[in-house]
Amino acid sequence: AQSVTQPDIHITVSEGASLELRCNYSYGATPYLFWYVQSPGQGLQLLLKYFSGDTLVQGIKGFEAEFKRSQSSFNLRKPSVHWSDAAEYFCAVVPDTGRRALTFGSGTRLQVQP
Amino acid sequence: NAGVTQTPKFQVLKTGQSMTLQCAQDMNHEYMSWYRQDPGMGLRLIHYSVGAGITDQGEVPNGYNVSRSTTEDFPLRLLSAAPSQTSVYFCASSLQGFGYTFGSGTRLTVV
Numbered sequence: 448a449q450s451v452t453q454p455d456i457h458i459t460v461s462e463g464a465s466l467e468l469r470c471n472y473s474y475g476a477t478p479y480l481f482w483y484v485q486s487p488g489q490g491l492q493l494l495l496k497y498f499s500g501d502t503l504v505q506g507i508k509g510f511e512a513e514f515k516r517s518q519s520s521f522n523l524r525k526p527s528v529h530w531s532d533a534a535e536y537f538c539a540v541v542p543d544t545g546r547r548a549l550t551f552g553s554g555t556r557l558q559v560q561p
Numbered sequence: 562n563a564g565v566t567q568t569p570k571f572q573v574l575k576t577g578q579s580m581t582l583q584c585a586q587d588m589n590h591e592y593m594s595w596y597r598q599d600p601g602m603g604l605r606l607i608h609y610s611v612g613a614g615i616t617d618q619g620e621v622p623n624g625y626n627v628s629r630s631t632t633e634d635f636p637l638r639l640l641s642a643a644p645s646q647t648s649v650y651f652c653a654s655s656l657q658g659f660g661y662t663f664g665s666g667t668r669l670t671v672v
Contacts, residue, residue, distance in 0.1 A: 453603075458603070461572075469640075479659050481660070482567075483663075489665065489666075490651060490663040490664055490666055491651065491663040492659075492663075493660055493662075496659070496660055498659070517567070523669065529564055537603060542620040546609070546617070547592055547611065547657070547658025547659065548592070548594045548609040548619065548658070549594070549604070549606070549653070549661055550595075550605050550606070551596075551603035551604045551605070552603055553601060553602055553603040554601075554603050
C-alpha cells in the first residue's frame with residue numbers, strides 16, 4: 448500500500464544543535480515530495496519541495512532536505528536549530544500519477560531545549 | 562490577496578446537527594482539498610476537487626459532502642454530526658495539484 452512514514456513521533460534537541468527528521472515513502476514510482484511545518488494552533492506552511500533534479504533541496508528558514516531514491520527517503524535537516532523551530536513537521540507526497548492531493552505522514556513534534 | 566480563508570474558526574455542534582464549513586481562495590487555483598487532523602494521525606484527505614464541477618472522495622469521506630460550483634469556493638458539509646467528527650479541519654488549494662496553500666483551520670467539537 449502507498450504510504451508515508453515518519454518514524455519519530457517526538458524529538459527533542461538543544462538549541463544550536465543539528466536536526467534531522469526522517470521520512471520514508473512507499474510508492475511504485477518517485478512521488479513529488481514535500482515538508483510542511485505547523486506551529487501550535489496554526490495552519491501548515493510549506494518548507495520545501497522536491498520534484499526532480501538536484502537531490503539536495505533548500506527551503507525556507509534554513510531547512511534543507513535530501514532525496515535518496517535507493518532508500519525511498521526524504522529527510523529534513525537543519526544545521527543549527529533555533530527555539531522558534533519548535534513545531535510539528537509533516538512529510539507529504541503527491542503521486543506522480545493519479546490523484547493530485549497530498550498524502551501526509553503522521554508528523555514529528557520537535558521540542559527545542561534552551 | 563487573502564489566500565485560503567476558512568470560516569468559522571471554532572464550532573461546537575450537537576450530535577445529529579448539520580453544518581457547512583466554508584473555504585474560499587482568491588488565487589484562481591483549480592485544485593482544492595479538505596483534510597481532517599487528529600492527534601497522531603497526521604492529516605487525512607476527506608474530499609478533493611480538480612476544478613469547478615469536479616469532486617472526488619479521499620481516504621475518509623463518510624459523513625461529509627462537498628460541491629464545487631465555482632473555482633473560488635469549496636464548502637464541506639457535515640450531514641449529521643457525530644462525536645467521531647470532532648477534529649481540526651483544513652482546506653487547501655493549489656494551482657497544479659502540487660504545492661498546496663493551507664487555510665488556518667476550523668476546530669470542530671461535536672458533543
